[in-house]
Amino acid sequence: MNIDLTGRTAIVTGGARGIGRAITLGLAELGADIGVIARNEEAGHAVVDQVRALGRRAEFRRCDVADADEAKTAVDELRTALGGVSIVVNNAGITRDGLLLRMKDDDWTSVVDVNLRGAFNVTRAACKYIMKSQNGRIINITSVVGLIGNPGQANYAASKGGLVGFTKAVAKELAPRGVTVNAVAPGYIETDMTAAIDDKARENLTKAIPAGRYGQPEDVANAVAFLASDLASYITGHVLTVSGGMAM
Numbered sequence: 262m263n264i265d266l267t268g269r270t271a272i273v274t275g276g277a278r279g280i281g282r283a284i285t286l287g288l289a290e291l292g293a294d295i296g297v298i299a300r301n302e303e304a305g306h307a308v309v310d311q312v313r314a315l316g317r318r319a320e321f322r323r324c325d326v327a328d329a330d331e332a333k334t335a336v337d338e339l340r341t342a343l344g345g346v347s348i349v350v351n352n353a354g355i356t357r358d359g360l361l362l363r364m365k366d367d368d369w370t371s372v373v374d375v376n377l378r379g380a381f382n383v384t385r386a387a388c389k390y391i392m393k394s395q396n397g398r399i400i401n402i403t404s405v406v407g408l409i410g411n412p413g414q415a416n417y418a419a420s421k422g423g424l425v426g427f428t429k430a431v432a433k434e435l436a437p438r439g440v441t442v443n444a445v446a447p448g449y450i451e452t453d454m455t456a457a458i459d460d461k462a463r464e465n466l467t468k469a470i471p472a473g474r475y476g477q478p479e480d481v482a483n484a485v486a487f488l489a490s491d492l493a494s495y496i497t498g499h500v501l502t503v504s505g506g507m508a509m
């Protein structure tokens with residue numbers, strides 16, 4: 262059983278750094294052409310160069326996924342440049358942590374706008390292209406925090422929990438069109454997002470992970486590759502945790 266994504270084209274939001282970068286490179290290694298969406302142009306062009314070095318086609322579009330017009334333009338341009346879209350990975354995400362009593366309106370709005378509205382904007386823009394492909398895939402990167410909650414992350418948990426509901430609703434809508442829609446819920450993964458956690462907090466968090474360690478971006482990318490593949494064609498509306506047993 263090998264995964265072969267030759268001839269498929271994937272758009273990966275936030276595909277230039279961290280988990281998104283691992284997803285970009287993982288899908289490209291399996292044969293897919295990649296459209297990368299992010300805001301940092303230097304990182305975006307760097308990962309595109311890496312994908313091209315693997316012999317795949319790749320394009321970068323600078324875009325804030327929270328902006329519907331920018332998202333539509335980026336998706337349309339990537340589709341034109343790459344000739345189609347059959348896989349979308351909604352990975353772009355941010356945190357603005359703080360306890361509820363002190364949470365500012367902007368902390369709430371910015372997190373929900375990027376993490377949840379961003380996935381809506383990109384998915385809506387890409388939907389008509391995905392439906393034209395034979396084996397469309399939408400994969401949303403949520404979080405175990407959206408399933409089990411976390412103090413100091415009411416905004417993030419709401420955005421990621423919302424993404425689970427979004428995944429299931431769109432899965433039901435698009436199943437008759439042969440498109441699967443799934444979510445991957447990582448636990449703690451080594452990226453810039455978790456680098457700010459201090460050593461003491463990290464030690465305590467690690468104790469809550471049965472596997473006894475943080476995950477790597479490639480652990481998430483492997484789950485995405487499976488869900489993007491033909492091996493997962495009868496799996497839809499599922500939330501796959503990649504958390505070393507932290508959430509089960």
Ligand code: NAP
Nearest residue numbers: 275278279280299300301325326353354404449450452454
């Ligand atoms: P990261 O290293 O901070 O990377 C986040 C990515 O999202 C970057 O590529 C960033 O690119 C992009 N991004 C952020 N805001 C954006 C916007 N408005 N428009 C377009 N792109 C945007 O984070 P990560 O750890 O890889 O996280 C990736 C995803 O996994 C996120 O959805 C996160 O919530 C989720 N997750 C992470 C963990 C973890 O432990 N790391 C756990 C569970 C879930 P630019 O800065 O260039 O825009």
